[in-house]
Amino acid sequence: MPIDTPTAATAADALPELSFNAGSSDQSLFLRVMDEVRPVRAGEAKEKSSESESQLQAPRPGETSIEKITLPDGSEAPYRLHVPKDYDGKTALPVVFMFHGYGIRRGQGDTDKGARGMEEVSGLSKLADREKFIAVYPDGNPKSSYSWNNGQWFFSERDDKALTSGIMDTLKEKLNVDEDRMYIIGYSQGGSFSHRIANELSQRVAAVVENGGWMTGKEKQPDKPFPIMSIQSKTDGTVPMDGNPWYSITMKPEVYTQDFYKRAHGIEGAPEVAKRTGKDGTEVEELVWKAPSGAEVKTMLLNNQGHLWYGGKGAEVAPINTTEEAWNFLKRFSRHQ
Secondary structure: OOOOOOOHHHHHHHOOOOOOOOOOOOOOHHHHHHHHHOOOOOOHHHOOOOHHHOOOOOOOOOOEEEEEEEOOOOOEEEEEEEOOOOOOOOOOEEEEEEEOOOOOOOEHHHEOOHHHHHHHHHOHHHHHHHHOOEEEEEOOEHHHOOEOOOOOOOOOOOOHHHHHHHHHHHHHHHOOEEEEEEEEEEEOHHHHHHHHHHHHOOOOOOEEEEEOOOOOOOOOOOOOOOOEEEEEEOOOOOOOOOOOOEOOEOOOOHHHHHHHHHHHHOOOOOOEEEEEEOOOOOEEEEEEEEOOOOOEEEEEEEOOOOOOOOOOOOOOOOOOOHHHHHHHHHOOOOOOO
16 A cells, blocks of 8 residues: 655654765754755745856856756756866767765765765766766755655655756757767665666666665666666665665665666676775675676675765775776766677
């Protein structure tokens, strides 16, 4: 039977302590829920970022501009757009979408919420300048604690498929982009959303990486399977590798994710397993299933790590740099490979 969305009273009585914010151990999901269901305090609704008011239609190479897209319901959604410093419009460049984690509070490394914080934490724009790709940072729904529509009742119901495909269309129209190399990266709840949006837009997505995310069990098999890498910590208490049915929010275990994409690619058999010592001296284990097409289903397992964007601001001491690992995986694949 369907489960009703809880009221503020039932949420206060029933919710366990659980943080979804990158590296923010002192901010619980309980507090975020209460921000979600409480009345808006006087003056809060009028609070705006000066950046969100600007619409830069001609982004400058080497800079991050704030763009907006109009959704089917008439609302506007902002996103950050970083065009690499050497962009000249003559060479088609790859595009990397970065979907941040859930929450309205400051996160890992005392960075801002949403897209702005994710750009700072990840350092993806600096990598984009060096590796020559376009970085896109959409913002989650501010009316739902900057969450994404991954199909679960607790999070946003905004049309994020229209948001993502609309940004893809805009970039295609205004910039010289390589449509065969459109990639997705997601963190935490943004990682969960990455599974949904990549499967729904599989004809346009070349490869995916999610860090600390989960599948809901509601995702449909992709029309066109894509390579995917999942980065998980064996000791992540927020999104456990073994899954966690939290307050009717299903977090499928990592083995479910592996089986889902193995089935999509028609892969059978055991993975190739490799172990190495991470930058902090802890073990990094990699499991790779290879498809006949050349695509891969990969899981990177970490030890003694929390719910973090590893190697990013505020988590510099880590076994890996998630941003670099993600790009090294993504750049190997093209949509028509």
